[in-house]
Amino acid sequence: MEIKHPFYNAKLMLTEEIPLYVFLVKGQDYSVWIDTGIQGMFDALVETMESAEVSDDDLKFILNTHSHHDHIGCNASIKDKTNCFIAAPAHYAHWHSDFEAHYNEFARPFPDLFPDTPELRSEALDPLDAEHKIDVYIDEGSSFDLGGGVKLTAYSFPGHMLAELGWFEESTQTLILADAITGLDWGLIHGHLTVSGYRDTVEKIDHLLDELNVKQVFMAHYDPMTPNEMRELTQKARDYINGIERTVITVAAENETVTLQLLWEEFLKRHNKLTEFRSLSTIDAHIKDLVERKLLKQIDSKNYILI
Numbered sequence: 001m002e003i004k005h006p007f008y009n010a011k012l013m014l015t016e017e018i019p020l021y022v023f024l025v026k027g028q029d030y031s032v033w034i035d036t037g038i039q040g041m042f043d044a045l046v047e048t049m050e051s052a053e054v055s056d057d058d059l060k061f062i063l064n065t066h067s068h069h070d071h072i073g074c075n076a077s078i079k080d081k082t083n084c085f086i087a088a089p090a091h092y093a094h095w096h097s098d099f100e101a102h103y104n105e106f107a108r109p110f111p112d113l114f115p116d117t118p119e120l121r122s123e124a125l126d127p128l129d130a131e132h133k134i135d136v137y138i139d140e141g142s143s144f145d146l147g148g149g150v151k152l153t154a155y156s157f158p159g160h161m162l163a164e165l166g167w168f169e170e171s172t173q174t175l176i177l178a179d180a181i182t183g184l185d186w187g188l189i190h191g192h193l194t195v196s197g198y199r200d201t202v203e204k205i206d207h208l209l210d211e212l213n214v215k216q217v218f219m220a221h222y223d224p225m226t227p228n229e230m231r232e233l234t235q236k237a238r239d240y241i242n243g244i245e246r247t248v249i250t251v252a253a254e255n256e257t258v259t260l261q262l263l264w265e266e267f268l269k270r271h272n273k274l275t276e277f278r279s280l281s282t283i284d285a286h287i288k289d290l291v292e293r294k295l296l297k298q299i300d301s302k303n304y305i306l307i
């Protein structure tokens, strides 16, 4: 599917299997970036603006979907160049203005299981250009009228993070999502931090495809999709979440007691996934979800049993 006016994009392959799309939306009155990719994409963002004939003065906002390093990586340098405002959900505001906190909360929420190493630090922080506060807090319902009929309205899609936005563009009936549906087939676990949030988001996307009569869907890590392709992806996401849950329950059933570490290591082995930090937070989210649904019970600071 082609990306046409009022959308322009910069694209980079993060790895052989993971693309990263960043979208520029051009209105008659002003233009916005939806996310800014990683800092290495700065030249590509500038070239995209030039080919779209969007001047520095025309660029009024960066609208961050969420605060991960591959979505806010050029925030400070694009702000410096254009004097635009940075708009993002408030929940992770400190991830924008305090990279040490960003690093610890993102990559080391379980410091015992993930030591502070130069490699981990560089993986988490190298994609980011410089600390810069969020200028404007946005949430579901926030709306930007770019002029000439081009209008963006925000919808909330938690799951991958505790706060994430996607956008609906009215004139083209386009849904623009970032990581609301995570990478499902990658060698690493892309990650989700609330299981119930992710399940609700999957249903909400399906519902919005109908309610808004969506004609096309853009995402950060997938090629543009038709609504039917998107419905196939949401079904795959349901299966994916259920598959992780099934493994956590199976491992818990096979052992008298289980810890986060055991569930995580067994999960990686059984799903043949890379050992890295995102999957640890994901398994922790599933444990919390199962405890809340009274399928698992915490018996001391580290151990859980199946009920």
Ligand SMILES: [Zn+2]
Residues within 6 Å of the ligand: 066, 068, 160, 179
């Ligand atoms: Zn993300």
